[in-house]
Amino acid sequence: MFKRRIWAAKWYEIALSDRQWLDFGAALKGIHAACVPPALDRLIPPETFSPFWREMVKTFQAQIEENSFDDPTAAKLAAFMRPRQSHNCLVVRADELGLALRARALGHVLCHSDIHAGNLLLGASNTLYIVDWDNPSMAPKERDLMLLGGCPVWSDAPQQALFYQGYGRAQVDAMALTYYRCERIIQDIAVYCQ
Numbered sequence: 001m002f003k004r005r006i007w008a009a010k011w012y013e014i015a016l017s018d019r020q021w022l023d024f025g026a027a028l029k030g031i032h033a034a035c036v037p038p039a040l041d042r043l044i045p046p047e048t049f050s051p052f053w054r055e056m057v058k059t060f061q062a063q064i065e066e067n068s069f070d071d072p073t074a075a076k077l078a079a080f081m082r083p084r085q086s087h088n089c090l091v092v093r094a095d096e097l098g099l100a101l102r103a104r105a106l107g108h109v110l111c112h113s114d115i116h117a118g119n120l121l122l123g124a125s126n127t128l129y130i131v132d133w134d135n136p137s138m139a140p141k142e143r144d145l146m147l148l149g150g151c152p153v154w155s156d157a158p159q160q161a162l163f164y165q166g167y168g169r170a171q172v173d174a175m176a177l178t179y180y181r182c183e184r185i186i187q188d189i190a191v192y193c194q
Contacts, residue, residue: 014122016117016120016128016159017126018162019126020122020126020128021159021162021163021166022162022163022165022166023128023166024120024128024163024166025162025163025164025165025166025167025168026166026167026168027128027130027166028112028115028130028144028163028167029166029167029168029170031109031110031111031112031130031144032109032110032111032141032144033109034109034110036110036138041138044110044136044137044138045137045138046108046137046138046139047108047137047138047139047140047143048102049098049099049101049102049179050098051095051098053183053186053187053190054091054094054095054098054183054186056190056193056194057087057091057186057189057190057193058091060081060189060190060193061081061087061088064077064078064081064082065082077192077193081193087185087186087189090182090185090186091186093178093182094179094182094183094186097175097178097179097182098179098183100175101140101175101176101179106140106173106176107140107141108138108139108140109138109139109140109141110136110138111136111137111138111139111140111141111143111144112130112132112133112136112144113135113136113137113139113143113144114132114134114135115130115144115147116147118132119131119132140173140176141170141172142172142173142176142177142179142180143176143180145170145172145177146177146180146181146184147184148160148163148164
């Protein structure tokens with residue numbers, strides 16, 4: 001039987017063991033190193049650094065500035081967002097980074113695109129499974145690596161060390177990592193606004 005890591009108040013239900021952190025790093029490296037057959041490669045969308053989520057946040061911000069809302073939930077969200085302009089800075093920064101990254105030749109690998117502890121299952125023998133392959137992409141490896149060190153559950157230095165011991169030596173592009181972290185927050189803002 002699988003034990004799904006479920007978000008509960010502050011931590012996931014079952015912490016990964018040191019061995020599982022090593023296995024997780026090795027598994028993700030295997031995914032990133034996979035040779036994707038051409039027939040499958042054509043079906044997996046490439047990273048374009050699309051402004052889709054940034055434009056959505058800009059649209060919501062404009063609506064918040066121009067409209068009043070009868071729905072209590074919408075009114076509460078608008079009241080929360082109006083005085084806060086930090087998300088606008090985040091959108092501008094992500095726009096700049098996206099343009100810069102689009103002009104660079106970063107290697108694209110197979111990415112899960114939503115790899116986090118909630119998408120890991122532990123089997124009865126503590127075997128690690130990566131699930132929820134809804135939106136794989138061909139993207140820089142930083143697309144998946146962004147959460148390591150950028151998430152409260154994964155900000156522990158020993159866990160990062162174990163992960164990268166399993167993953168192996170990796171030169172991480174700081175600009176790409178920053179872009180993906182900004183973009184993840186922007187996507188969350190857009191989804192909450194929806």
